[in-house]
Amino acid sequence: MFSLSVVKQFSRLAISSSSTIGINSRNIFTAAALQFRITDQLWAEPLKKKKKMDPAIIKAREDRRRKKLEKQIRRLEKNARQLKPIDEVEAPLHLIDQMGKRKRTPVQLSPEEVEARALLQKDWARYKREEYMANVAQIDRIMAAQRRALDMLYEESEELYDEAIMPDLQLIPYTISGPVATPPIKNYDSPDGEYVDVSKKWDN
Amino acid sequence: MIIKGLLRTELKFCLRYLRRGLSTKSPWDIVTGVCVERLPVVTPPLNDIQKKYKELLWTMEVEKSLKSDHEIRQENDKIQAELLKNESHDVDLDAVSKITAQDFEDAAGEELAQFKFASIETEADKKGDKTTSDRCLQRHLVLVTPVKLGNDIKTILPQGQWKDGETLRQTAERVLKEHCGPNLKVQFLSNAPCGFYKYKYPAELQSDGKVGAKVFFYYANYKSGVVESKDRTKCNWLTRNELTEILPTKYNKSVQEFLIQETF
Numbered sequence: 001m002f003s004l005s006v007v008k009q010f011s012r013l014a015i016s017s018s019s020t021i022g023i024n025s026r027n028i029f030t031a032a033a034l035q036f037r038i039t040d041q042l043w044a045e046p047l048k049k050k051k052k053m054d055p056a057i058i059k060a061r062e063d064r065r066r067k068k069l070e071k072q073i074r075r076l077e078k079n080a081r082q083l084k085p086i087d088e089v090e091a092p093l094h095l096i097d098q099m100g101k102r103k104r105t106p107v108q109l110s111p112e113e114v115e116a117r118a119l120l121q122k123d124w125a126r127y128k129r130e131e132y133m134a135n136v137a138q139i140d141r142i143m144a145a146q147r148r149a150l151d152m153l154y155e156e157s158e159e160l161y162d163e164a165i166m167p168d169l170q171l172i173p174y175t176i177s178g179p180v181a182t183p184p185i186k187n188y189d190s191p192d193g194e195y196v197d198v199s200k201k202w203d204n
Numbered sequence: 205m206i207i208k209g210l211l212r213t214e215l216k217f218c219l220r221y222l223r224r225g226l227s228t229k230s231p232w233d234i235v236t237g238v239c240v241e242r243l244p245v246v247t248p249p250l251n252d253i254q255k256k257y258k259e260l261l262w263t264m265e266v267e268k269s270l271k272s273d274h275e276i277r278q279e280n281d282k283i284q285a286e287l288l289k290n291e292s293h294d295v296d297l298d299a300v301s302k303i304t305a306q307d308f309e310d311a312a313g314e315e316l317a318q319f320k321f322a323s324i325e326t327e328a329d330k331k332g333d334k335t336t337s338d339r340c341l342q343r344h345l346v347l348v349t350p351v352k353l354g355n356d357i358k359t360i361l362p363q364g365q366w367k368d369g370e371t372l373r374q375t376a377e378r379v380l381k382e383h384c385g386p387n388l389k390v391q392f393l394s395n396a397p398c399g400f401y402k403y404k405y406p407a408e409l410q411s412d413g414k415v416g417a418k419v420f421f422y423y424a425n426y427k428s429g430v431v432e433s434k435d436r437t438k439c440n441w442l443t444r445n446e447l448t449e450i451l452p453t454k455y456n457k458s459v460q461e462f463l464i465q466e467t468f
Contacts, residue, residue, distance in 0.1 A: 095270075099270075101271070103271075123253060127253050134467070142398070142461075146396060146398045149400035149420055150396055160371065163371040163372065164371070164372055164395050165396060168392070171393070179248075181247055183246050184245075185320075
């Protein structure tokens with residue numbers, strides 16, 4: 001029944017009346033029929049005659065396409081090797097030009113001075129070594145103190161020990177601002193200059 | 205899911221109580237001590253060899269360097285001045301009348317001289333006030349507070365008894381709040397204790413089968429705020445040497461064991 005109702009709906013557009021489909025119905029329409037004409041369905045295209053091409057031309061065309069692609073690839077590779085310039089690392093040209101002007105007259109050190117400097121360097125190396133050894137010993141001492149405390153805690157209560165060896169996630173991220181050369185001045189109003197961002201944009 | 209979770213916690217509690225009931229009670233009290241340290245604000249003074257080496261590095265740095273813009277400008281000024289004196293060439297007067305490099309240097313020097321750096325010696329240092337952390341800026345300072353032990357009050361690191369159900373870290377935080385008020389902001393550096401000290405109670409105070417206390421020290425860094433306490437004058441920030449003077453010898457040894465030693 002469904003199909004019938006659909007057919008009724010479109011019967012106004014139909015080329016032939018629905019009765020020809022074989023459904024027996026008696027519908028009367030008062031509206032004028034629309035005069036649409038539809039050509040016959042072919043379901044296929046007439047065959048075209050194949051054009052014969054010169055194989056030399058085809059080959060030339062192929063070659064041209066390949067060359068074009070290769071050229072593009074080469075250009076891309078070349079660009080890939082080109083790195084972003086770092087202005088701070090490259091010496092400015094005007095400084096390179098003034099190199100002769102900016103050179104200091106080389107200092108002539110007396111043999112005593114050279115000797116004194118060498119001795120001081122050696123002293124410094126020894127001093128740094130002692131300092132390093134002292135630091136390592138200090139860290140060992142502090143770690144041993146902690147180890148002892150943890151061992152004692154384990155003896156006392158295993159639960160507390162388990163809690164104690166849990167990582168402290170509050171410490172991440174950790175920032176610390178170290179000691180400074182002169183103490184900060186309280187309520188100091190820093191005379192900030194104007195800030196102009198001159199860094200270049202490198203996005204593509 | 206919820207019931208399962210509840211059951212599990214219930215089970216855990218039961219197990220914990222069972223275990224505690226079975227195990228013999230420890231004859232030691234667990235006590236948490238808190239070591240709050242103010243790190244140095246200013247770098248320590250350089251010793252002789254450091255000073256000498258710094259000097260050497262500086263001179264070598266200058267010897268190897270190229271001349272700066274300022275030095276070039278100074279040289280140019282000198283040439284211009286000479287030309288002006290000789291009047292042999294036609295001198296570009298505009299260039300000469302400008303501010304010379306020397307003038308600039310003098311002005312900069314004057315500005316520097318006018319600027320007052322904060323003194324390393326603070327008000328508290330001058331008055332000998334130990335109750336504030338704003339003293340001895342080059343040294344590590346450790347906070348000590350009066351703590352009631354038995355019948356007398358001793359000035360040691362803040363400490364307090366561990367209570368059932370909290371971790372030692374929580375005890376440490378609670379103890380610090382009880383002793384120094386909520387305004388003192390510190391950063392604890394670990395969940396683990398960093399030091400240990402054990403002491404026995406005097407015989408007449410031993411009760412409930414407790415013979416003494418085991419103190420577990422927690423380390424924290426001072427961040428901001430002030431200590432609030434009934435007895436503020438006894439809450440002191442002490443340097444290593446002052447600690448040695450005021451703390452009992454054995455206790456001091458246990459405390460200094462986990463602290464960084466100062467070299468000056």
